[in-house]
Amino acid sequence: MSKAKEATASTVVLNYLNVQNRPYSAQDITANLQREHAFGKTAVIKALEQLAEDGSIKEKLYGKQKVYFANQEQFSAVSEEQLKILDEKVIQLSQDLQKNQQACRDLDTDFRSLSSAMTTKEAESVAVDLKEECRILQERLDKIHESSSNITTVEKEEVYAHQKKYVMAWRKRKRMATDLIGAILEGYPKTKKQFFEEVGIETDEDHKVTVPDI
Incomplete structure (x- = not known):
């Protein structure tokens, strides 16, 4: 490193420690000055040692690391x-x-x-769309109310009663079929799947249906 560059490094390091007036390690000073001055760690350490030797700054040893700080006598x-x-x-x-x-x-x-x-323009556009949607729904609702095909409460109860009747019959026959198949399979030499294929039995599961709750 040239003498001029060494002098520059010493001046910059001394000014930095005096302005900050707090302790730093050589690594910290190098990192803090790197972006603006691009000093390497070797140059910073050399400047610190020289400044400490002539009393411009102070140094202390903490464990294996030295820290450097401004000479407080100048303040x-x-x-x-x-x-x-x-x-x-x-x-x-x-x-x-x-x-x-x-x-x-x-x-x-x-x-x-x-x-x-949303902007005012966006909100106005959404409001228009919502009003149109409400108008369409209201028209559909009015048609439903006017329709003569609406079922009465009595008719609805009859539908539910028929559903309950048929579901109970479905469950009963399914249980009877299951018991009967189980009895046959006890003496059948092949698997349950093979029996179903030979007889041509189709299950609810084959058609992805289940007995509804009632």
């Missing part, structure tokens, strides 16, 4: 009163931040709701 001392004012300002700014974040979330919710809502 003027802060009184207790100033610290108190700064603390109050931090609290106020934190509260303002929370309010602004909530306001942003509310605006985002409103935006999403409005974006997904």
Whole structure:
């Protein structure tokens, strides 16, 4: 690395640590400066070691890792009163931040709701379609009411009674057939399927029907 580039790296690293005024590892500093300055880790480490050696920055060893931070002697001392004012300002700014974040979330919710809502033109078109659908259904309903073919309550009960009668007969005959087939199969030398094929028996299941509930 050229002397000019080394000097540039040292200047950039020193300025970064002074502005941020918090501890960083060499890896963190490299990653944070990579996009803007494209310094490699070797150049950053060399700059940090040189700055620490001449006292421009401070370094501390935590386990196997070194961290670097600005030399605090360059900053003027802060009184207790100033610290108190700064603390109050931090609290106020934190509260303002929370309010602004909530306001942003509310605006985002409103935006999403409005974006997904129909436009006035779309709503008018849907309303027209619904009115036409209601008109057609009303016409059909009126025709049903006017029709003389509507069955009475008595006729409906008779239909249900006939259905119950036939379903009970269906169940009874199916049970009788099942018992009879079972008795025959006890002495039949072949399988049940072969017996059905030879005799020509078709079951409800063959036609995909079931006995309805009553």
